[in-house]
Amino acid sequence: MATEQSHSAFTAKDFQSQQINDWCAGCGDHGILRGLERALAALGRSPDEVAVFGGIGCSGKTPYYLNSYGVHTLHGRLLPFATGAKLANPDLTVIAVGGDGDGLSIGAGHFVNVGRRNLDLTYILFNNGVYGLTKGQASPTLRQGEQTRSMPQSNIQGHINPIMLALSAGFTWVGRGYAYDVKSLSQLIQQAIEHPGIAYLDVLQPCPVYNDLHDKAWYGERIYSLRAEGHDPVISDSSDEQGSQEKRVQCLLKAQEWDEQIPVGVFLQDLTQPLFLEQITRRQPSYARMPPARIAVADAAGRPLSDLSQLFTELEVS
Amino acid sequence: MHVILKNYQNGRHSQPIVKTRTEHIAWRIGGPQGSGIDRIATLFARACALSGQQVSCRREYHSNIIGRHSYCDVSASPGPITCHSESPDMLVTFESESLCRHLNALTTPGYVICSADDGEVDLASLSYLDARLQHDIIEQLTTLGLPATSSGLLEMARQHGVHTFAIPYKALLSRLADELGVARQRVAAAINIMAVAISSSMLGISRGSLERALEKVFPGQQDVLEMNRRALAIACQYAQDSFEPLELQLPEPRGDTAGLLLNASQSVALGKLAAGLGFQSYYPISPASDESVFLEAHNRVPLTNGEESGPLLLQVEDELAAVTMACGAALTGTRSATATSGPGFSLMTEGLGWAGMNEVPLVITLYQRGGPSTGMATRTEQGDLQSAIHGGHGEFPRMVLASGDVEECFYDAAQAFDYAERYQLPVIHLLDKALTSTLQTVPTFEMSRLQIDRGELYRPGHEPASAVPRFALTDSGISPRPLLGQAGGQHWLTGVEHSEYGQVSEDPVMREQMMEKRARKLLQAAQEIPTDEKLRLYGDIDAAFTIISWGSNKGALLDALKRLAHEGISARAVQLRLLWPFPGEELEAILATAGPLVMVECNYSGQMNALVKAQMGRGCDHLVVKYNGRPISGEALYQVLQQIHEGKAEARMVLRNPYE
Numbered sequence: 001m002a003t004e005q006s007h008s009a010f011t012a013k014d015f016q017s018q019q020i021n022d023w024c025a026g027c028g029d030h031g032i033l034r035g036l037e038r039a040l041a042a043l044g045r046s047p048d049e050v051a052v053f054g055g056i057g058c059s060g061k062t063p064y065y066l067n068s069y070g071v072h073t074l075h076g077r078l079l080p081f082a083t084g085a086k087l088a089n090p091d092l093t094v095i096a097v098g099g100d101g102d103g104l105s106i107g108a109g110h111f112v113n114v115g116r117r118n119l120d121l122t123y124i125l126f127n128n129g130v131y132g133l134t135k136g137q138a139s140p141t142l143r144q145g146e147q148t149r150s151m152p153q154s155n156i157q158g159h160i161n162p163i164m165l166a167l168s169a170g171f172t173w174v175g176r177g178y179a180y181d182v183k184s185l186s187q188l189i190q191q192a193i194e195h196p197g198i199a200y201l202d203v204l205q206p207c208p209v210y211n212d213l214h215d216k217a218w219y220g221e222r223i224y225s226l227r228a229e230g231h232d233p234v235i236s237d238s239s240d241e242q243g244s245q246e247k248r249v250q251c252l253l254k255a256q257e258w259d260e261q262i263p264v265g266v267f268l269q270d271l272t273q274p275l276f277l278e279q280i281t282r283r284q285p286s287y288a289r290m291p292p293a294r295i296a297v298a299d300a301a302g303r304p305l306s307d308l309s310q311l312f313t314e315l316e317v318s
Numbered sequence: 319m320h321v322i323l324k325n326y327q328n329g330r331h332s333q334p335i336v337k338t339r340t341e342h343i344a345w346r347i348g349g350p351q352g353s354g355i356d357r358i359a360t361l362f363a364r365a366c367a368l369s370g371q372q373v374s375c376r377r378e379y380h381s382n383i384i385g386r387h388s389y390c391d392v393s394a395s396p397g398p399i400t401c402h403s404e405s406p407d408m409l410v411t412f413e414s415e416s417l418c419r420h421l422n423a424l425t426t427p428g429y430v431i432c433s434a435d436d437g438e439v440d441l442a443s444l445s446y447l448d449a450r451l452q453h454d455i456i457e458q459l460t461t462l463g464l465p466a467t468s469s470g471l472l473e474m475a476r477q478h479g480v481h482t483f484a485i486p487y488k489a490l491l492s493r494l495a496d497e498l499g500v501a502r503q504r505v506a507a508a509i510n511i512m513a514v515a516i517s518s519s520m521l522g523i524s525r526g527s528l529e530r531a532l533e534k535v536f537p538g539q540q541d542v543l544e545m546n547r548r549a550l551a552i553a554c555q556y557a558q559d560s561f562e563p564l565e566l567q568l569p570e571p572r573g574d575t576a577g578l579l580l581n582a583s584q585s586v587a588l589g590k591l592a593a594g595l596g597f598q599s600y601y602p603i604s605p606a607s608d609e610s611v612f613l614e615a616h617n618r619v620p621l622t623n624g625e626e627s628g629p630l631l632l633q634v635e636d637e638l639a640a641v642t643m644a645c646g647a648a649l650t651g652t653r654s655a656t657a658t659s660g661p662g663f664s665l666m667t668e669g670l671g672w673a674g675m676n677e678v679p680l681v682i683t684l685y686q687r688g689g690p691s692t693g694m695a696t697r698t699e700q701g702d703l704q705s706a707i708h709g710g711h712g713e714f715p716r717m718v719l720a721s722g723d724v725e726e727c728f729y730d731a732a733q734a735f736d737y738a739e740r741y742q743l744p745v746i747h748l749l750d751k752a753l754t755s756t757l758q759t760v761p762t763f764e765m766s767r768l769q770i771d772r773g774e775l776y777r778p779g780h781e782p783a784s785a786v787p788r789f790a791l792t793d794s795g796i797s798p799r800p801l802l803g804q805a806g807g808q809h810w811l812t813g814v815e816h817s818e819y820g821q822v823s824e825d826p827v828m829r830e831q832m833m834e835k836r837a838r839k840l841l842q843a844a845q846e847i848p849t850d851e852k853l854r855l856y857g858d859i860d861a862a863f864t865i866i867s868w869g870s871n872k873g874a875l876l877d878a879l880k881r882l883a884h885e886g887i888s889a890r891a892v893q894l895r896l897l898w899p900f901p902g903e904e905l906e907a908i909l910a911t912a913g914p915l916v917m918v919e920c921n922y923s924g925q926m927n928a929l930v931k932a933q934m935g936r937g938c939d940h941l942v943v944k945y946n947g948r949p950i951s952g953e954a955l956y957q958v959l960q961q962i963h964e965g966k967a968e969a970r971m972v973l974r975n976p977y978e
């Protein structure tokens with residue numbers, strides 16, 4: 001279990017940027033930002049080793065407020081942007097942050113497919129049940145029949161369960177945090193970042209402006225800690241087939257709890273899946289020494305360094 | 319007004335085509351997809367090349383895996399051969415559908431090598447034959463009092479001066495099986511090699527060339543190679559024993575053909591490797607994926623210093639991911655690209671705009687195909703010019719370059735990265751299906767011609783870490799570029815309008831400054847790029863008769879110019895290469911002395927003509943277009959240019975051919 005490391009060279013403050021924050025007062029996003037700052041400081045990463053990619057939405061503005069490489073991308077596309085950067089420069093700590101509309105409707109294809117690549121990437125989804133930035137329409141996590149403050153009619157579409165989706169997509173670390181519990185959240189973020197594969201962290205994020213159904217009081221009555229309950233999420237090399245199976249079933253069961261009680265913590269961590277970068281290196285050994293960002297393209301005189309003579313021979317007429 | 323190649327008017331026979339050039343042969347093979355047509359055409363092309371010929375080979379196929387018709391044309395000449403021919407001299411086929419589709423296209427005299435074993439085929443039973451063509455052919459036969467069958471067809475061809483040769487393949491295959499001591503089914507595939515061998519022998523191609531080609535095209539296990547060699551020997555012997563050499567012979571070579579034999583997607587791939595491609599994401603789509611697949615197969619690249627590197631190729635979930643993932647990689651200083659075709663490019667436009675807004679060096683290789691929508695996935699068109707130049711919302715700088723042939727593809731693909739990095743913007747390398755499926759002999763690429771320019775990079779100074787002005791306002795519009803992960807190069811990027819520091823800004827003055835800064839980069843590019851990269855002139859450069867075109871039409875254009883010169887008609891051709899920023903200044907001087915001015919394009923509306931009109935205030939006098947999904951040939955273009963020259967053409971001329 002990760003703990004806050006007091007000996008880190010960086011403090012949470014080192015990760016705060018000077019950009020003016022325009023989130024509403026009381027928004028859960030502030031808590032997630034604090035959680036990120038603390039987690040990054042605790043991990044001892046230098047700001048120029050971290051790249052944070054944001055989607056579009058209130059949540060997507062997070063990179064502005066963090067002192068790190070900050071990339072504000074397109075609605076729904078943060079994951080492929082982040083994936084490209086990580087694949088090209090695996091030394092970077094890459095974090096993708098976006099809304100539930102961003103990740104579960106317009107970007108759902110990427111949500112699912114990023115799970116197929118066990119890349120060392122952390123995806124934090126700000127789950128507020130609404131489209132904050134476009135003024136409160138239903139997001140894909142809002143339940144059928146629910147009607148939040150600015151919706152003209154109640155929701156007639158079903159909801160997506162992101163934990164179940166993440167599990168079936170192949171994420172090897174699946175967790176859930178609560179934006180108003182910054183301390184636990186920062187620990188979860190830290191664990192998600194430390195996980196060597198693809199991590200999905202769902203954050204219950206109250207939007208006091210538009211989501212009047214799921215506010216502090218509503219969550220307060222329901223949230224409980226998986227860890228406190230003794231839930232063991234880890235599938236490791238020592239787990240047998242049946243043990244792993246049970247872990248997944250347990251995760252699915254926990255994922256479905258909602259109306260009465262809502263679990264937060266780590267649902268599943270599967271350490272048995274091959275890492276994507278190792279798979280790449282296996283078929284392309286040079287990747288380990290010379291990932292794309294380090295490929296030497298030309299010498300000082302601009303002469304290309306690639307030697308294609310062998311390929312030319314293959315394609316020669318004679 | 320439209321132009322149908324002379325011999326196709328009212329069916330074939332109103333005006334038989336008599337070859338005007340003896341310096342080239344045109345060979346065609348047709349058959350169902352999945353039967354190996356491609357590889358045998360490659361075998362023939364290579365045998366020609368090994369006989370000292372230059373070759374150009376085009377490939378036509380349906381969006382289907384097995385069964386529908388495909389064909390390949392191989393043109394060979396001891397001199398430069400830039401284009402396919404719509405009228406082959408020789409047709410090789412094993413089946414009736416090919417006869418229906420291609421007999422009418424043959425020159426006079428023409429030659430058909432077919433199978434003696436097929437029996438009588440009722441043409442009405444050919445389910446893959448387009449109803450229109452079926453109807454036409456049956457009508458032609460009925461008019462001549464011939465049966466609507468394969469033998470009726472061959473008879474019609476003979477009546478019109480085509481020599482037909484029916485080969486007893488079954489007997490030849492049996493001989494092969496006996497020699498090898500195996501069952502007949504085991505050698506069935508050798509029929510293709512036999513067909514190439516027989517037609518090659520008849521054309522005077524040496525058995526030695528064929529054997530060497532065989533090893534290159536069908537490398538493999540010893541037993542397969544041995545079977546193929548024997549098949550070749552049996553077929554060559556059969557041809558020698560059975561037929562007199564044809565009047566049509568492969569032209570005398572003028573020496574050995576050195577160089578490479580490859581198609582445009584391979585050429586682009588090599589250009590990218592030469593330029594140090596580090597990352598390419600793609601979503602499969604015809605005709606773009608061949609390039610990515612080739613790259614993935616050749617992802618281990620030796621370096622001149624003895625080390626090894628190579629690009630990371632990744633097949634992703636869709637084109638939205640392909641373009642944005644390549645963008646993400648480009649931010650780290652990786653030379654990054656994606657390759658796609660029309661439908662994929664439409665999906666990429668939002669990402670393209672992000673790259674424009676964030677000044678990301680990104681290369682998009684766009685292989686045009688017939689549109690709109692799914693259109694004609696495996697046919698050619700130049701229908702995406704306007705989309706490449708203007709696609710996406712808002713205004714941002716980008717560059718669009720179009721290569722004219724397989725050789726240019728290599729140098730342009732490499733150059734695209736330099737442009738992208740020097741001007742920090744997305745570069746669209748515009749190609750098309752015709753080019754990508756054209757197999758050509760080209761001079762071996764010279765790495766020494768490449769001079770790599772990585773553009774201006776940010777060097778960390780003494781300012782505090784969080785103060786890198788990624789979008790610094792400069793005279794050229796180009797800001798020194800920090801890389802994601804560079805120590806001390808920390809910065810913000812955003813698709814939202816921003817300040818020099820990448821911080822959100824909706825300040826009207828900042829907005830103007832940023833719009834102007836981004837736009838200045840294109841002015842800078844237009845100033846710096848040499849004329850030869852922007853456009854090229856061919857033919858009689860002082861001629862008033864001026865033909866403008868772009869992209870893969872270059873081959874037809876050069877071929878038509880040659881024919882015009884042969885007729886004593888002096889003309890010049892302008893190949894536009896840098897399509898955006900538009901080379902207006904360079905074109906201005908040419909237009910001043912042009913008349914008549916002709917535009918040639920593979921699309922319906924004349925997209926380049928519209929662009930020239932918008933940029934130059936003057937459109938062309940004649941627009942020659944073709945939009946049936948097949949590339950323009952030199953002979954068809956020549957005919958229409960001749961009509962224009964004689965003052966017999968209308969403003970809009972459409973090239974058609976019902977037998978392609």
Ligand SMILES: Cc1ncc(C[n+]2csc(CCOP(=O)(O)OP(=O)(O)O)c2C)c(N)n1
Pocket residue numbers: 056057058059060075098099100101102103126128130131132133134139
């Ligand atoms: C392609 C595209 N479509 C629509 C929008 C408009 N838009 C901006 S934010 C947003 C929804 C944001 O909701 P969510 O992702 O849940 O983020 P939140 O604001 O709730 O944090 C939409 C639809 C856009 N920016 N881009």
Ligand code: SF4
Pocket residue numbers: 022023024026027028029058059128132133206207208209210
């Ligand atoms: S609208 Fe909701 S999600 Fe957006 S900043 Fe305000 S409170 Fe937060």
Ligand SMILES: [Mg+2]
Pocket residue numbers: 057099100101126127128129130131132139
């Ligand atoms: Mg939301």
